[in-house]
Amino acid sequence: MSSIVNRSPEKAQAKPDACLSVSRLCVSIRDPEQRDTKGRPLSSEMVSDVSFTIAAGQTLGLVGESGCGKSLTAMAIVDLLPKPQVYQSGGEISFNGQRIDSNDPKALKALRGKKVAVIFQDPMTALNPVQRTGQQIEEVLKLHFPKMDKSQRRQRSIQLLNDVGIPSPENRIDAYPHQFSGGMRQRLMIAMALAGEPDLLIADEPTTALDVTIQAQIVALLKKLQQERNMAMLFITHDLALVSQVSDHVVVMYAGKIVEQQDVPHIFSQPRHPYTKGLIAALPAAVARAPKTKLDAMPGQVPSIDAMPTGCRFANRCEYANERCEQEAPELTAHETGEISCHHWQTINEASTSGVSKNV
Amino acid sequence: MSDALLEVKELHLHYPLKKRHLLDKPSAFKAVNGVSLFVNPGETLGLVGESGCGKSSLGKAILNLQTPTAGEVWFQKTDISKLSNREMRPIRRDLQMIFQDPYESLNSRHTVSSILEEPLIIHSLGDRNQRRKTVSALLDQVGLPQSAANKYPHEFSGGQRQRIGIARAIALQPKLLICDEPVSALDVSVQAQILNLLMDIQQDMGLAMLFISHDLSVVRHMSDRIAVMHQGQIVETGNAEDIYCQPQHDYTRLLLDSIPQIAQ
Numbered sequence: 001m002s003s004i005v006n007r008s009p010e011k012a013q014a015k016p017d018a019c020l021s022v023s024r025l026c027v028s029i030r031d032p033e034q035r036d037t038k039g040r041p042l043s044s045e046m047v048s049d050v051s052f053t054i055a056a057g058q059t060l061g062l063v064g065e066s067g068c069g070k071s072l073t074a075m076a077i078v079d080l081l082p083k084p085q086v087y088q089s090g091g092e093i094s095f096n097g098q099r100i101d102s103n104d105p106k107a108l109k110a111l112r113g114k115k116v117a118v119i120f121q122d123p124m125t126a127l128n129p130v131q132r133t134g135q136q137i138e139e140v141l142k143l144h145f146p147k148m149d150k151s152q153r154r155q156r157s158i159q160l161l162n163d164v165g166i167p168s169p170e171n172r173i174d175a176y177p178h179q180f181s182g183g184m185r186q187r188l189m190i191a192m193a194l195a196g197e198p199d200l201l202i203a204d205e206p207t208t209a210l211d212v213t214i215q216a217q218i219v220a221l222l223k224k225l226q227q228e229r230n231m232a233m234l235f236i237t238h239d240l241a242l243v244s245q246v247s248d249h250v251v252v253m254y255a256g257k258i259v260e261q262q263d264v265p266h267i268f269s270q271p272r273h274p275y276t277k278g279l280i281a282a283l284p285a286a287v288a289r290a291p292k293t294k295l296d297a298m299p300g301q302v303p304s305i306d307a308m309p310t311g312c313r314f315a316n317r318c319e320y321a322n323e324r325c326e327q328e329a330p331e332l333t334a335h336e337t338g339e340i341s342c343h344h345w346q347t348i349n350e351a352s353t354s355g356v357s358k359n360v
Numbered sequence: 361m362s363d364a365l366l367e368v369k370e371l372h373l374h375y376p377l378k379k380r381h382l383l384d385k386p387s388a389f390k391a392v393n394g395v396s397l398f399v400n401p402g403e404t405l406g407l408v409g410e411s412g413c414g415k416s417s418l419g420k421a422i423l424n425l426q427t428p429t430a431g432e433v434w435f436q437k438t439d440i441s442k443l444s445n446r447e448m449r450p451i452r453r454d455l456q457m458i459f460q461d462p463y464e465s466l467n468s469r470h471t472v473s474s475i476l477e478e479p480l481i482i483h484s485l486g487d488r489n490q491r492r493k494t495v496s497a498l499l500d501q502v503g504l505p506q507s508a509a510n511k512y513p514h515e516f517s518g519g520q521r522q523r524i525g526i527a528r529a530i531a532l533q534p535k536l537l538i539c540d541e542p543v544s545a546l547d548v549s550v551q552a553q554i555l556n557l558l559m560d561i562q563q564d565m566g567l568a569m570l571f572i573s574h575d576l577s578v579v580r581h582m583s584d585r586i587a588v589m590h591q592g593q594i595v596e597t598g599n600a601e602d603i604y605c606q607p608q609h610d611y612t613r614l615l616l617d618s619i620p621q622i623a624q
């Protein structure tokens with residue numbers, strides 16, 4: 001497992017321990033329709049061997065194709081997987097040195113009252129539709145700051161709504177979530193997550209419904225809180241430009257596995273994995289295209305969970321794939337600036353830097 | 361302009377505000393405040409604007425999912441703004457919407473195949489066998505595996521759910537598709553697949569689109585014309601390239617300036 005802690009010495013000195021440490025996490029999904037010979041439901045592994053650490057004050061960006069397991073990884077960390085259908089089937093998760101995962105019998109209690117907050121990808125699944133927004137924020141405040149009185153809580157809620165850019169919050173605080181626009185609901189979720197002043201914030205696509213002007217405001221707010229309170233952040237997004245602005249380090253996932261991790265200047269200046277390279281090449285800004293022409297979509301599809309190949313999971317879409325890739329799954333290997341999981345990464349990267357053709 | 365597929369005239373959608381005191385005059389929040397626009401057959405009109413400016417409300421008012429407070433919506437030469445739900449039914453076949461929040465719009469107790477079959481049944485299209493084939497083709501088109509058919513919406517990731525919503529909206533091959541942030545939950549590679557798919561359908565079937573998004577680079581890529589919305593009103597309309605290269609309104613300029621770039 002690599003350590004993100006040592007890569008940014010200036011920041012890390014303040015609090016050198018890993019705030020969050022995820023080690024060989026596996027998440028599996030039971031298929032109730034398929035049973036083994038003893039009649040037990042069969043399950044397949046959706047997240048495999050995912051490891052990373054985040055130090056206090058640092059942000060880890062988690063990117064990857066839709067459906068690759070980003071949200072499941074986040075849910076596992078806060079023990080909110082929809083059990084029993086989806087469950088943690090391996091690995092350990094620790095927060096400030098203490099186990100918090102569901103594989104440890106003592107862990108559940110440890111998580112309670114811990115300063116971990118989540119911004120969920122689907123605001124409406126996390127918001128209570130029949131409770132006024134103000135009450136929902138106040139409940140978080142009640143839990144974390146029992147000494148606050150009623151009027152203080154209301155003041156603080158208005159302040160939080162204001163911080164996330166909701167116009168005239170004092171009029172909005174008594175509205176119900178369905179009276180908010182898509183982007184305002186997302187900001188409401190952010191306000192609720194920040195209300196408890198977390199030490200670790202897990203943000204799952206927190207700004208997808210926001211236009212760039214408000215996104216910039218939210219990102220500035222998160223960075224400010226991070227500096228003031230040394231908050232650690234796991235930032236899940238498919239927006240590479242955004243990830244480059246908020247993260248110290250980036251983990252790239254594909255089909256349930258980490259394929260590459262590097263610190264932020266390098267992942268963009270020297271992406272090493274063919275999938276990462278493809279992602280960066282598909283950015284609208286990277287290729288100027290005439291309007292209404294076809295975009296270069298990465299060809300092919302992610303393998304489905306019930307048909308995961310034994311070899312490299314990216315092989316069916318990779319232009320460098322050969323027989324070895326189809327038979328043998330590559331392992332994560334360390335290099336100077338991070339880790340990569342690809343049999344041919346050295347040859348591929350030599351070829352592309354020297355301009356030689358891509359035959360590997 | 362008279363042969364526009366959709367023509368919206370002075371449309372208003374006001375949400376009533378709760379009275380604080382008994383004696384207060386009833387007041388309302390003007391989410392859509394006098395919008396006029398048109399979309400020609402086969403054309404894409406992009407709609408951009410900041411969060412909360414009224415884009416989704418406008419979409420729902422055009423579809424008559426929220427009854428407009430005032431104004432007219434002419435679709436294929438009929439004013440649909442005052443039609444009842446039942447009168448709307450035959451028209452809905454040609455007028456579909458991809459919703460911003462897929463979770464809210466997908467029935468969580470139905471499997472994907474029955475979600476996709478439902479519009480086909482309502483409009484009595486094909487027999488059981490043909491419907492199955494259509495469902496399977498739709499899954500292919502939006503890049504979901506065939507095994508998705510027997511699953512429920514909560515068994516999918518955010519981006520996959522969005523694609524289910526897209527499949528349902530194109531199932532009836534509508535003439536006008538209102539796309540409310542159709543790709544903002546998707547990573548770049550799937551995003552490109554979906555945008556290509558929409559452009560394909562547009563070419564094959566002459567589909568027209570009202571394309572709502574806060575992502576200006578996507579809107580520019582998809583649209584023939586762009587309308588910029590601000591606080592319930594359209595503040596600027598024009599050719600996509602002109603808006604992008606010579607924005608007139610302050611908000612349009614701000615939007616363009618705030619697009620994040622890869623930090624080097």
Ligand SMILES: Nc1ncnc2c1ncn2[C@@H]1O[C@H](COP(=O)(O)OP(=O)(O)OP(=O)(O)O)[C@@H](O)[C@H]1O
Pocket residue numbers: 029046064065066067068069070071072073082085086121238305514515516517518519520545547
């Ligand atoms: N409750 C569930 N039951 C069964 N399968 C599930 C469930 N939740 C997720 N999955 C499956 O697990 C895979 C990973 O889902 P996850 O939500 O982690 O993806 P993601 O990386 O967050 O994608 P996105 O970017 O689209 O949100 C998906 O293929 C999804 O179909």
Ligand SMILES: Nc1ncnc2c1ncn2[C@@H]1O[C@H](COP(=O)(O)OP(=O)(O)OP(=O)(O)O)[C@@H](O)[C@H]1O
Pocket residue numbers: 178179180181182183184209211375389391409410411412413414415416417418460574
């Ligand atoms: N059912 C409702 N009752 C009261 N107010 C509402 C309702 N739905 C929306 N609004 C308000 O109308 C305004 C416009 O909302 P709308 O959803 O149309 O915005 P939008 O432009 O789609 O924003 P976003 O980009 O965030 O999705 C917002 O201020 C919202 O709070």
Ligand code: SF4
Pocket residue numbers: 274275312313314315316318319320321322325330341342343344345
């Ligand atoms: S291991 Fe082979 S198939 Fe996988 S990414 Fe590397 S070259 Fe491509």
Ligand SMILES: [Mg+2]
Pocket residue numbers: 070071072121204517518519
């Ligand atoms: Mg997700």
Ligand SMILES: [Mg+2]
Pocket residue numbers: 181182183415416417460540
């Ligand atoms: Mg909206």
